[in-house]
Amino acid sequence: MKEKVYVHTNKTSYFPDDIIWFKAYVGDSINYPSTRTKILEVRLFDENGDQMFARTISITDGTGLGQFELNDAIAPGTYYLQARTNYMRNFGEEYQYLQEITILGEKSFNISKEESLKYDIQLFPESGNLVEDIENTLGIKALLNGKSIDFQGSIINGEGETITTFQSEHEGLGRFSFVYKKGGKYRAKIKVKDTVLEQAVPAASEKGVVLSIDNSDEEFLQVNLKVNEATFYNQIYSNYTLLYHQDRQLFQLYSVARLDSVTSLIKTKKNVFLDGVHTLTFFADDRPIAQRKFYIETGRKEALIFLEKSKIDADSVTYRLLSRGKKKKLNSDLSISILHEKSKAVDLKNTIKSAFLLRPHVRGYIENPAYYFDTENEKRKEHLDLLLLTQGWTGYTLDEIIKEINPIEKYVFKTGFELKGKIREEIKRKKLVLIPDDFRIMDKAKLQDKSTFVFQNLDVFKGDTVRVAYQNWLGKISRPLKIEYDTAHTKNSAKPLIPERFENYTRKKNITNIFEKTKKNGVTPTSTDTALRKLDGTIDLDEVTVTERKRSEQYLQRRKIIEKYEPLVGNIGQYYNIPLPEASNNSSMSLLDFLSSQGFSLQTSNNGQSYLGGYRKVAPLFINGRPIRPEELSTLPIKDIENIMINNLGFKPKGLTGGGANISIFQVFTSDAFGQNKTELFDKFVIKNGFDQAKKYYTPLYVFEGSRPLDLIEVDWKPNLITNNKGEVSFKIARKDSENGLLFEIQGFSSEGHLISKTIQTD
Secondary structure: OOOEEEEEEOOOEEOOOOEEEEEEEEEOOOOOEOOOOOEEEEEEEOOOOOEEEEEEEEOEOOEEEEEEEOOOOOOOEEEEEEEEOOHHHHHOHHHOEEEEEEEOOOOOOOOOOOOOOOEEEEEEEOOOOOEOOOEEEEEEEEEEOOEEOOOEEEEEOOOOOEEEEEEOOEOOEEEEEEEOOOOOOOEEEEEEOOEEEEEEOOOOEOOOEEEEEEOOOOOEEEEEEEEOHHHHOOOOOOOEEEEEEEOOEEEEEEEEOOOOOOEEEEEEEHHHOOOEEEEEEEEEOOEEEEEEEEEEOOOOOOOEEEEEEEEEOOOEEEEEEEEEOOOOEOOEEEEEEEEEOOOOOOOOOOOHHHHHHHHHHOOOOOOOHHHHHOOOOOOHHHHHHHHHHOOOOOOOOHHHHHHHHOOOOOOOOOOOEEEEEEEOOOOOOOEEEEEEOOOOOOEEEEOEOOOEEEEEEEOOEOOOEEEEEEEOOOOOEEOOOOEEEEOOOOOOOOOOOOOHHHHHOOOHHHHOOHHHHHHHOOOOOOOOOOOEEEOOOEEOOEEOOOOOOOOOHHHHHHHHHHHHHOOOOOOHHHOEEOOOOHHHHOOOOEHHHHHHHOOOEEEEOOOOOEEEEEOOEEEOEEEOOEEOOHHHHHHOEHHHEEEEEEEEOOOOOOOOOOOOOEEEEEEEEEHHHHHHHHHHHOOOEEEOOOEOOOOOOOOOOOOOOOOOOHHHOEEEEEEEEEOOOOOEEEEEEEHHHHOOOEEEEEEEEEOOOOEEEEEEEEO
């Protein structure tokens, strides 16, 4: 299973004092929400490759929220938001998510020597190779300083004759076809602006098979195989195979014992494929001789989105959104960026469809991936096929292709964080527990190698505090006196953050430095220090979520109380709560008043000790685990008591007045005393390396009303909209914001892998 990531930001252009709000979507190979990964690393880099921000995002059911809070130190310019899971690193840099972000403002330029113009013309035979005496199709790609540029061109033979002409069709991409004559030599003549460039056409083979794809039919994918006569009359291969695959999935396999004619047509129903980019590899025996990528759009998981006003109040407007598949309503997880009608704050070049269906399968930089999924673009499918034509081919052997489809997995799914350490004292217990601020037991671990412990899969956030304690077989906890933590981090090295073919951008010399710069800035950790250090008030957690078993509310409450008071009363599990009356809020009621209402009075034993007595009842009284003093009964207000618990022992004490009575024990716990006592028992340690907390979105308030143009600010951001079983979800926005036209940028996915990308404009 591979993973894919999409990050939906509330805008793509920001002021230096803005906040970049985002929602991350993590999907598996078939676009279902990923249930494996729990950690997503999201980073923001400047043009020089310097890391500006890094966030560790908690992923639950495939989604997570976060933000980058910008500041005056952020200079205007272009920045890059990069996101990936640890597991994605097994499959190459194209699987990471990359998006441009613009910081608005006047950009200062250093006066430097003007960069020379760098042209890059690339020719891509459709089959990977050209063959003599048959028609060959080639894709052509033209770049100027790494960015696409329009061109016109022609193919010239050895005698200087023009064989064919062509021109760019889309984003610096074009195609042409011609018959490569035996023994001929050809060159491409390309005119870019006022510059004419010439480049040799790759030499053709005397024998071979030319593969071409016709993807125009709605029902069938058509593959044309052409060979020249030299190949047809002297077939040296015993078997030909066409293999259709995507990632780790094989969809179709055709075997041909012998080519029966110089041209062959193989048709495959498109419904055998998934949506997205696939690869066709053509083998002669076990040797790949041609390869071509193609895109399939089945429509099986088409999602329909409807948005309407459902209610208008004095200060707000309620919108109802409906998500529906072909046959049923969709349970969808969505985010919506709400902007003014003619907003310039969003240039949506990436959508969840382009991030999941296209980007992971294409090498190099794609200038506007979202274009190919906008149904308003009439030629989007034709241009997408042109993009895939210029992908070239790998030329791998069958074994190498299998290894590429199923690589050795060096990087695992990260599902939480890990805390390691050692006990440096005579061991009291082998069982340890980890306790956060709410004093529930978060995790349990047993000592390894007599003194080493590891807590794994922890769901913790930066700034959380935890305590480590022994726990005996009765559940009582006690504090280790000498404990040390292993804070070393040994992480895998990262690959370059920017795809290799993106290096040709105008910013080439800067972008190629991202990998080296991030090493220096700590993105690729190099720490090899494995020494243990003593506690200094902080613990470090390395990457690796606690899933607690769901229990009844009553059980959880009781468990919480037991864990809370065990350090004070070891057998607290044998006690039961006495409900405190509403009158406990009365500041005048004392503890003695309350106990008197329960039928008890303060009495003195033969040896002078105080206890509670009533009708055939004897009850020693303790406060926060120690015997209570008589004066405390009348001076301790009931409102300061957190819990009163009783243990009915059921035996008759000796030496006490009313010796024939049954005995009970009262335990009284005060909130203040408990807190002090607990603090004394356990040190708190702050977690540095955990998830970053996602903040609640708020609409930015700029210094002066109207100081920022409406087309550069957002109206609202709704990052966490979950539809019900009817496929519906409602949300509100301020009425004043809805009085003019609005733009709703909607992204998300369903629980069954429907990808949702929709732009809706309202009056």
